[in-house]
Amino acid sequence: PGLDVLAKRAGLLYFGTAIDNVVLNNTKYVSIAHNRSEFGQVTPSNGQKWMYIEPERNVFNYSMGDAIVKPGIKAGQMRRCHTFVWHNQLPAWLEKGNWTKAELTKVLENHIKNEARHYYDQCYAWDVVNEAFEDNGTWRDTIWLRVLGKEYIELAFKFARKYASPRTRLYYNDYGIERVNNKSLAVAALVKDYVKRDIPIDGVGLQAHFTVGRAPTYENIKASLNLFIKEKVETALTELDVRLALPDSPEKQAIQAEIYANSTKACVDVSDCVGVTVWDFWDPVSWVPETFPGNGNACLLDADFKRKPAYYAISDML
Numbered sequence: 001p002g003l004d005v006l007a008k009r010a011g012l013l014y015f016g017t018a019i020d021n022v023v024l025n026n027t028k029y030v031s032i033a034h035n036r037s038e039f040g041q042v043t044p045s046n047g048q049k050w051m052y053i054e055p056e057r058n059v060f061n062y063s064m065g066d067a068i069v070k071p072g073i074k075a076g077q078m079r080r081c082h083t084f085v086w087h088n089q090l091p092a093w094l095e096k097g098n099w100t101k102a103e104l105t106k107v108l109e110n111h112i113k114n115e116a117r118h119y120y121d122q123c124y125a126w127d128v129v130n131e132a133f134e135d136n137g138t139w140r141d142t143i144w145l146r147v148l149g150k151e152y153i154e155l156a157f158k159f160a161r162k163y164a165s166p167r168t169r170l171y172y173n174d175y176g177i178e179r180v181n182n183k184s185l186a187v188a189a190l191v192k193d194y195v196k197r198d199i200p201i202d203g204v205g206l207q208a209h210f211t212v213g214r215a216p217t218y219e220n221i222k223a224s225l226n227l228f229i230k231e232k233v234e235t236a237l238t239e240l241d242v243r244l245a246l247p248d249s250p251e252k253q254a255i256q257a258e259i260y261a262n263s264t265k266a267c268v269d270v271s272d273c274v275g276v277t278v279w280d281f282w283d284p285v286s287w288v289p290e291t292f293p294g295n296g297n298a299c300l301l302d303a304d305f306k307r308k309p310a311y312y313a314i315s316d317m318l
């Protein structure tokens with residue numbers, strides 16, 4: 001049985017993967033990516049981001065997102081949609097614009113309205129806001145914060161609730177919140193405030209981009225998941241991968257395997273952690289080598305599509 005079959009038996013809603021548009025011409029890759037028993041859920045790694053969806057103001061292009069969402073629907077896989085509001089991968093017209101608060105609010109609403117309607121009822125969850133906090137728990141300095149002030153996050157959630165299907169879960173998503181620290185505490189405080197004020201938020205996504213040698217433990221991750229669950233929202237590991245400093249070695253792969261299994265187990269063992277998504281399953285398409293030079297081999301399958309110890313560690317644990 002594949003990872004999703006095992007994950008469902010263990011009580012999760014899904015075990016999923018991100019899929020990048022650049023490899024959709026690789027038939028071997030695509031057959032694994034859309035194999036429902038392996039991956040019961042898919043996330044477009046890039047295709048639903050602002051720069052691709054609305055490359056010019058009020059001009060929408062859903063081809064990259066659809067190229068992953070449509071085959072996902074056909075294969076019976078759940079979809080996590082990613083992402084409405086982020087500071088990265090914004091189109092130039094937006095990033096370089098000289099916006100007033102009123103204008104940028106309109107731009108935000110129009111974007112969410114169109115994208116949420118296009119994917120109406122096609123997303124189990126939307127990552128409504130991505131990476132709004134710094135590691136020390138302060139608000140990240142972005143165009144959103146500078147022009148709209150701290151209200152921008154709740155505006156985004158309100159627009160998402162207004163235009164997305166009522167069945168779609170609305171998530172805040174971030175990295176570095178997989179243990180109890182200033183950043184996860186800041187996110188939990190935001191959630192608490194939103195729940196109290198009826199701002200529509202349903203979940204917190206923990207990206208879980210880990211590194212061999214300094215990953216959080218099973219206990220760390222569980223404690224952090226519980227921070228959010230305590231505030232009455234669900235959680236998920238949304239972008240799990242475990243990079244290592246090259247050159248690779250059997251020892252590093254063994255530690256990597258343990259981190260993958262422990263992270264998945266933390267989600268399984270916590271009541272309201274609904275699923276685990278890996279940020280791609282195939283080493284050659286991982287974002288890691290480009291973003292963290294000298295690091296790589298962060299995924300479950302190697303360049304030959306051979307299952308690595310990490311794959312077996314997860315399936316054995318499940």
Ligand code: XIL
Pocket residue numbers: 020045046130207239287
């Ligand atoms: C990454 C993609 O995987 C890359 O292909 C792209 O060049 C940059 O973005 N956190 C997120 C994801 O929320 O959207 C990022 O995806 C990885 C970090």
